[in-house]
Amino acid sequence: MTEPLWQPSPERIAAAQLTAFIDQVNRDHGLALSGYDALYDWSIGEIEAFWTAVWRFCGVIAGGEIAPVLVDGDKMPGAAFFPEARINYAENLLRRRDAGDAIVFWGEDKVKRRLSHGDLYDLVSRTAQALAAEGVGPGDLVAGFLPNMPETVVAMLATTSLGAVWSSCSPDFGVQGVLDRFGQIEPKVLFCADGYYYNGKTIDSRPRIAEFTAALPTLTKIVVAPYVEAAPDVSSIERAVGLADFLAPYAAGEIDFARQPFNAPLYIMFSSGTTGKPKCIVHGIGGTLLQHVKEHRLLCDVRRDDRVFYFTTCGWMMWNWLVTALASEATLLLYDGSPFAPDGNILFDFAEAEKASLFGTSAKYIDALGKAGLDPQANHDLSALRLVTSTGSPLVPEGFDYVYDHIKKDVCLSSIAGGTDIISCFLGGNPIGPVWRGEIQRRALGMAVEVFDDQGRPLRGEKGELVCVKPFPCMPIGFWNDPEGARYRAAYFETYPNIWHHGDFVELTEHEGIIVYGRSDATLNPGGVRIGTAEIYRQVEKLEAVEESIVIGQDWQGDVRVVLFVKLRPGRTLDEGLIGRIKTQIRNGCTPRHVPAKVIQVSDIPRTKSGKIVELAVRDVVHGRAVKNKEALANPEALELYSGLAELRS
Numbered sequence: 001m002t003e004p005l006w007q008p009s010p011e012r013i014a015a016a017q018l019t020a021f022i023d024q025v026n027r028d029h030g031l032a033l034s035g036y037d038a039l040y041d042w043s044i045g046e047i048e049a050f051w052t053a054v055w056r057f058c059g060v061i062a063g064g065e066i067a068p069v070l071v072d073g074d075k076m077p078g079a080a081f082f083p084e085a086r087i088n089y090a091e092n093l094l095r096r097r098d099a100g101d102a103i104v105f106w107g108e109d110k111v112k113r114r115l116s117h118g119d120l121y122d123l124v125s126r127t128a129q130a131l132a133a134e135g136v137g138p139g140d141l142v143a144g145f146l147p148n149m150p151e152t153v154v155a156m157l158a159t160t161s162l163g164a165v166w167s168s169c170s171p172d173f174g175v176q177g178v179l180d181r182f183g184q185i186e187p188k189v190l191f192c193a194d195g196y197y198y199n200g201k202t203i204d205s206r207p208r209i210a211e212f213t214a215a216l217p218t219l220t221k222i223v224v225a226p227y228v229e230a231a232p233d234v235s236s237i238e239r240a241v242g243l244a245d246f247l248a249p250y251a252a253g254e255i256d257f258a259r260q261p262f263n264a265p266l267y268i269m270f271s272s273g274t275t276g277k278p279k280c281i282v283h284g285i286g287g288t289l290l291q292h293v294k295e296h297r298l299l300c301d302v303r304r305d306d307r308v309f310y311f312t313t314c315g316w317m318m319w320n321w322l323v324t325a326l327a328s329e330a331t332l333l334l335y336d337g338s339p340f341a342p343d344g345n346i347l348f349d350f351a352e353a354e355k356a357s358l359f360g361t362s363a364k365y366i367d368a369l370g371k372a373g374l375d376p377q378a379n380h381d382l383s384a385l386r387l388v389t390s391t392g393s394p395l396v397p398e399g400f401d402y403v404y405d406h407i408k409k410d411v412c413l414s415s416i417a418g419g420t421d422i423i424s425c426f427l428g429g430n431p432i433g434p435v436w437r438g439e440i441q442r443r444a445l446g447m448a449v450e451v452f453d454d455q456g457r458p459l460r461g462e463k464g465e466l467v468c469v470k471p472f473p474c475m476p477i478g479f480w481n482d483p484e485g486a487r488y489r490a491a492y493f494e495t496y497p498n499i500w501h502h503g504d505f506v507e508l509t510e511h512e513g514i515i516v517y518g519r520s521d522a523t524l525n526p527g528g529v530r531i532g533t534a535e536i537y538r539q540v541e542k543l544e545a546v547e548e549s550i551v552i553g554q555d556w557q558g559d560v561r562v563v564l565f566v567k568l569r570p571g572r573t574l575d576e577g578l579i580g581r582i583k584t585q586i587r588n589g590c591t592p593r594h595v596p597a598k599v600i601q602v603s604d605i606p607r608t609k610s611g612k613i614v615e616l617a618v619r620d621v622v623h624g625r626a627v628k629n630k631e632a633l634a635n636p637e638a639l640e641l642y643s644g645l646a647e648l649r650s
Helices: 010-015 017-029 035-045 047-057 089-093 117-133 150-161 175-185 206-213 243-247 285-299 317-328 346-353 363-372 397-407 486-492 533-540 576-589 615-622 636-642
Strands: 062-064 085-087 101-107 111-116 141-145 165-169 189-193 195-198 201-204 221-225 240-242 265-270 280-284 307-310 331-336 358-362 387-391 412-415 417-419 424-428 449-452 463-468 500-508 514-519 546-556 559-568 598-601
Touching: 010 017, 017 035, 017 047, 017 285, 035 047, 047 285, 085 089, 085 285, 089 150, 089 285, 089 317, 101 117, 101 150, 111 117, 117 150, 117 243, 141 150, 141 175, 150 165, 150 189, 150 317, 150 331, 165 175, 175 206, 175 280, 206 221, 221 243, 240 243, 265 285, 265 317, 280 285, 285 317, 285 424, 307 317, 307 346, 317 331, 331 346, 346 358, 358 363, 363 387, 363 397, 387 397, 397 412, 449 500, 486 500, 514 533, 533 546, 533 559, 533 576, 546 615, 576 598, 615 636
Parallel strands: 101 331, 141 165, 141 189, 165 265, 189 221, 221 240, 307 331, 307 358, 358 387, 387 412, 559 598
Antiparallel strands: 062 085, 101 111, 195 201, 265 280, 417 424, 449 463, 463 500, 500 514, 546 559
């Protein structure tokens, strides 16, 4: 393609906060930077000046001293940003107390609520008082087993206002999945809801809550919020109290925000846990806040009164990313339930009704919209929408086409990539630059991202490992219960010493964009040539008959052969003709090495709770190895479809 899919207008560039930020940097430092690429080079060359400029531009609220900005900047891990500053996350998110919308909530088509900024502040005040009376203070752990509802945001803000640490997972986890997470971190208080809605069905969470809380002896209180019932009975859960009773003794007042060191813990996030118990990744207060406001204000152009939507659960880091939009004085649009209930249009109904300016979702959702033949722009007014973001897996080029053909033509489409490991993005959007088909727009400001070969040499125009060669504020503090940091170092710093190795297989393009080909540990190696799984998915998903696919490498006769599993659209059957078309599509779109040796039809594809397909788990099943933590999967029963297949013995 010789032309970009989208270019911002001169008026849009002039109005962007990124443009104002460049102007501020030029004034403050006597520079003449012009455009994103010049700013990017400065941001990774002058790390301390850049992060100080972000701090000031975004109006971070803190005490203590900004200087020094960076200590031990030559050490990864070990570098520390703003070590003298003292900060409170909730204080930065609750800077508004007016009558404007802070949260608008839809629970499928069954529940609709809204909270003003003043309402939100008051609820956080009362909840913080109740938590303090329960003995919660700096460093204590509070957990949430909750839908994506307003009470979740309130509980998190109340926890962090006290300097305590928040961790959450979504209520679709089974008992063992919850214990694999919360059992490691031993929370003091648990917030949960009586149930939730999914695809029109009502699910009662209380039996599971009663079971897993019985195995969490550190809990002193279990607070149950009403959702599917107005006044749920919580008598079956020991140590439980209804939310209304928990808050009843306390009137709203001024919140005494407990400012903590910049690098004190804020969140514990969990890895997917498909290869064993999930890693408990500890993220700091200041690094999380500073990174998020940078991404929101500069890379996503989020402004005061913008209305920010992301389809996420409380078990995915995009929830944590979403809620920080309050620090930019925006409105959160929270949705809980199935994205296709009841007729496939509900997320766009929500976006239209609430005038969403940012619509965030997963690449798989965009692909599913296309497969379902939905055309949101035909029956929705999305005139307020300026930005569509996509993450979770690589967005295929046809996904880019779908957004511009069926959602909105004049919109910045920012495919973004990072992860739970950094609670943010290495790769992201550029609201003042073009969108090229199939490419993430840019490396994120302040993130010194390179593409390395196996020997640690930089690559351009070739596939390699995504690395970050300089420190950044949102590096994890470490892993929970890893006092010497051995597991933390092994996870990110063993492949290339003193350099963050992220584990994505990527390419830096001629446009300074990035293409992600999949996870490094899932790459295929037929004949010793590395192939990214996303390359094959891009071709297979062009075929109308294929609903979804998953590809693995099978050890075979001293080499590796490519095996493709396909889930077909209803009424379709895999025959020799379709297998031939699949192989031809892959050969013509990629190379002969990409063509699978075997193509096998399956009725389901296993995925994590956040919707990511699990190539490694399928690979283990095919090779007869045990999958260590099936509780991490949304549909663990699907793994049985891949066990003992006769087709893979020949």
